[in-house]
Amino acid sequence: MAEGITAVWKRVTPELRDELVAFWLAEGALDDAGVAEARTEQVVCIGREADGSIWGVGTAVLQVLPQLGQPTYACRQFFSARRRGKGQMMAFFGVVRDTLELYNQALAQPESIGILLEIQNDMVAARYQLAYEPEADAYFIGYSPRGHHLRVVYFDGARLLLPPKPAQRSPPPSGGAGAAQG
Ligand SMILES: CC(C)(COP(=O)(O)OP(=O)(O)OC[C@H]1O[C@@H](n2cnc3c(N)ncnc32)[C@H](O)[C@@H]1OP(=O)(O)O)[C@@H](O)C(=O)NCCC(=O)NCCS
Numbered sequence: 001m002a003e004g005i006t007a008v009w010k011r012v013t014p015e016l017r018d019e020l021v022a023f024w025l026a027e028g029a030l031d032d033a034g035v036a037e038a039r040t041e042q043v044v045c046i047g048r049e050a051d052g053s054i055w056g057v058g059t060a061v062l063q064v065l066p067q068l069g070q071p072t073y074a075c076r077q078f079f080s081a082r083r084r085g086k087g088q089m090m091a092f093f094g095v096v097r098d099t100l101e102l103y104n105q106a107l108a109q110p111e112s113i114g115i116l117l118e119i120q121n122d123m124v125a126a127r128y129q130l131a132y133e134p135e136a137d138a139y140f141i142g143y144s145p146r147g148h149h150l151r152v153v154y155f156d157g158a159r160l161l162l163p164p165k166p167a168q169r170s171p172p173p174s175g176g177a178g179a180a181q182g
Helices: 014-027 033-042 089-106 122-127
Strands: 004-007 043-048 054-064 071-079 114-119 138-143 149-154
Touching: 004 089, 014 033, 014 043, 014 054, 033 043, 033 054, 043 089, 054 089, 071 089, 089 114
Parallel strands: 071 114
Antiparallel strands: 004 043, 043 054, 054 071, 114 149, 138 149
């Protein structure tokens, strides 16, 4: 098993699936083996130590964020405790992004316009405060319901894939701005 960061998107073998489940449970990323097993289908790339053990996992799931109205790959990264804080996040993310972009480009019909990141790690959120972060090519687009930064990395030349949703008309709340005055 090669040391370094390797793409495994859509190529997770039963052996790798078992390794990933064991890694997540041992590192406390997940505590339910069933949930972990299901998540192995989302794995984009992994990082391996020189001894072959896994130290990092990047996952992606296609989703339409309501405020964006377009499909993106919602991506997460998780590193082993001893590998954190060593400045490898961007290199790892670069492999995730390139893997997904090439996969999407090769589809007869693209399924995603880019990558969505919910920055759940407070130290990472504090470090990246520009509305546009050139290092990751990532645009701030607002906050998630949990209050984390949401960022989007658009794929090169991405075209919008979905039409706008029809505007939802709801009656104004009584006493609200739309209520009759007088
Ligand atoms: C989030 C995670 C993948 C980041 O990886 P990492 O290896 O720790 O990140 P890096 O070392 O590349 O650091 C990225 C930036 O965050 C900041 N940062 C990271 N760890 C830090 C620490 N311990 N103290 C202060 N700042 C820190 C740094 O400022 C760094 O910027 P710099 O390279 O300009 O100094 C990793 O910490 C992790 O797996 N955390 C647990 C799971 C998690 O929170 N996942 C995020 C879900 S989206």
